[in-house]
Amino acid sequence: MRRRLINSTLAVVLVVIAVFGVSLVIVETRTITNSAQERVDSEAVRLVSIVDSRLIGDERITADILRDQVDPTRFAQIRLHGRAPIDVGTRPKGEVIRATEHGEAGETVTVEEPRTTVTDEVGRTLLIIGAVALLAIIAAVxxxxxxxxxxxxxLIDLAETAERLGSGDPRPRHKRYGVHELDRVADVLDSSAERIARMLTAERRLAADASHQLRTPLTALSMRLEEIALTDDLDTVKDEATIALTQVERLTDVVERLLTNSRDPRTGSAVSFDLDEVVKQQVEEWRPAYRSAGRAIVRSGKQQLRAVGTPGAVAQVLAALIENSLMHGGGTVALRTRVTGNQSVIEVTDEGNGVPHDLGARIFERTISGRNSTGIGLAVARDLAEADGGRLELLQSKPPVFALFLSRTHPRKPADDDPGAAGTTPR
Known part of the structure; x- marks a missing residue:
């Protein structure tokens, strides 16, 4: 592109120089020729007036007397009636510029100038024009x-930016160049980089959430299959297989929930459900894992509670809290249910050391963990709780008490025929 731009600029300059330069040379040549002719004519008129005045005064007319009146580069010849011609200067050879004037006494004055003077002046003018043209070409280059x-x-910089985007580096450069069109391209590339960065972040988040959330159901399913493999009792096999199928359904629900949250974390499908059933299911699923760790998991509190939310999501939140207690807590884990106002509350607590004081306010942030773990579980649990209008809080740091708050009734939606929904007041 650089070469094309230089070539096109040079072509334009050369065309301009050719058009205007040739015209200028022609005009200057005519001007110089006319000026030389005018000088010779003026010389002849002046010289004939001198001869006339001397003839009227009956003075002598010789070449020596008139030599000072004629330019050294010119030749003059005076013809008087009955006398030999008087030559002043050296007659030029070759082409000349000639002017002839006649006096009142019948004399004739001829002045000649060599055309080489015109040629020399035209050459100097051409040199000046050529120098100006050369300077114009250099300046154009x-x-x-x-x-x-x-x-x-x-453009090279923008190409490198596009290549960086293609290679997986979506950081916007926020670099501008002072050219509107190029700045517009830079704006588009920066916007694309930000969108790609958000997409990559969402994909990485989905992958991290999936690996974390699927680990628990897969572990529970693996334990059930091990129970089936270790027993010969057909009834036990049937019971364990039924529980395993339930866990497969939960696993499918986890996958669907993760995909839904990756598109929009606020698209909950809340329904009224039996909270006791979800709590009981989680206790039964996690009891083998706690038994293997030499610990216990129990439930207590108010029974026959109902809540509004997505059962699968609530089960995932409780599973995250129970797993968190298994990994980081100690002693018996207790799930307590209670009612406060219009909300059903499930508290999960254990007898461990609790949450460090410096992490208490940030425990639900991603990558924040009190030990060597991913720090994703509680963050995902809070997102799942909030998706259906609930909330997950840390009520107490030591011993740790996490509480899941769920509404007991659906929020009232204004009906289409409700006068208040349209912003009017019934009369």
Whole structure:
């Protein structure tokens, strides 16, 4: 592109020089020729007036007397009636510029100038025009190179930016070049980089959430299959297989929930459900894992509670809290249910050391963990709780008490025929 820009600029300059330069040479040549002719004519008129005055005064007319009146580069000849011609200067050879004037006494004055003087002056003019044209060409090349660098350097930079985007580096550069069109391209690339960065972040988050959330159901399913493999009792096999199928359904629900949250974390499908059933299911699923760790998991509190939410999501939240207690807590884990106002509350507590004081306010942030873990589980649990209008809080740091708050009734939606929904007041 730089070469094309320089070539096109040079072509334009050369065309301009050719058009205007040739015209200027023609005009200047005519001007110089006319000026030389006018000088010779003026010389002849002046010289004939001198001869006339001397003839009227009956003075002598010789070449020596008139030599000072004639330019040294010119030749003059005076013809008087009845006398030999008087030559002043040296007659030029070759082409000449000639002027002839007649006096009142019948004399004739001829002045000649060699045309080489015109040729020399035209040559000097051509040199000046050529020098100006050369300077114009040099200036055009310099400007073309600078303009080419100004345009091609940003294009190379934008190409590198696009290549970085293609190679997986979506960081926007926020670099501008002072050229509106190029700045517009840079704006589009930066916007694309930000969108790609958000998409990559969402994909990484989905992958991290999936690996974390699927681990628990898969572990529970693996334990059930091990129970089936270790027993010969057909009834036990049937019971364990039924529980395993339930866990497969939960696993499917986890996958669907993760995909839904990856598109929009606020698209909950809340329904009224039996909270006791979900709590009981979680206790039964996690009891083998706690038994293997030499610990116990129990439930207590108010029975026959109902709540509004997504059963699968609530089960995932409780599973995250129970797993958190298994990994980081100690002693017996207790699930207590109670009612406060219009909300059903499930508290999960254990007898461990609790949450460090410096992490208490940030425990639900991603990558925040009190030990060597991913720090994803509680963050995902809070997102799942909030998706259906609930909330997950840390009520107490030591011993740790996590509480899941769920509404007991659906929020009232204004009906289409409700006058208040339209913003009017019934009369």
């Amino acid at each position: 310099v400007l073309a190179v600078r303009q080419g660098n100004r345009l091609t350097a940003p």
